[in-house]
Amino acid sequence: MDLNIAGIRLDVTEDGYLTDLSQWNEDIAIEIAKQEGIELTDRHWEVLTWIQEQVKKEVALSIRGIKKSGVLNIKEFYALFPGGPLKVSTKIAGVPKPKSCI
Secondary structure: OEEEEOOEEEEEOOOOOEOOHHHOOHHHHHHHHHHOOOOOOHHHHHHHHHHHHHHHOOOOOOHHHHHHHOOOOHHHHHHHOOOOHHHHHHHHHOOOOOOOOO
């Protein structure tokens, strides 16, 4: 499936997740976040960078794993990325949809 964001044609899944992280950039993240009703702050960027690092290390992402990471607490995670924080944050970060997300 194709999607045009920030003037760039992207390959995405049916759910709107990028299929190739190399297509991701900050402008694309900003546009995806806008579609999700989120204005990215420095704290959002910290979390998005951490998520990308975990995926590059092939660490499976889950709410439980984020809680244990010490990067942020679950309450903050939900506040930063309302409406399903793991789904929303990974989509904005340009990484595949986590297996733990249905």
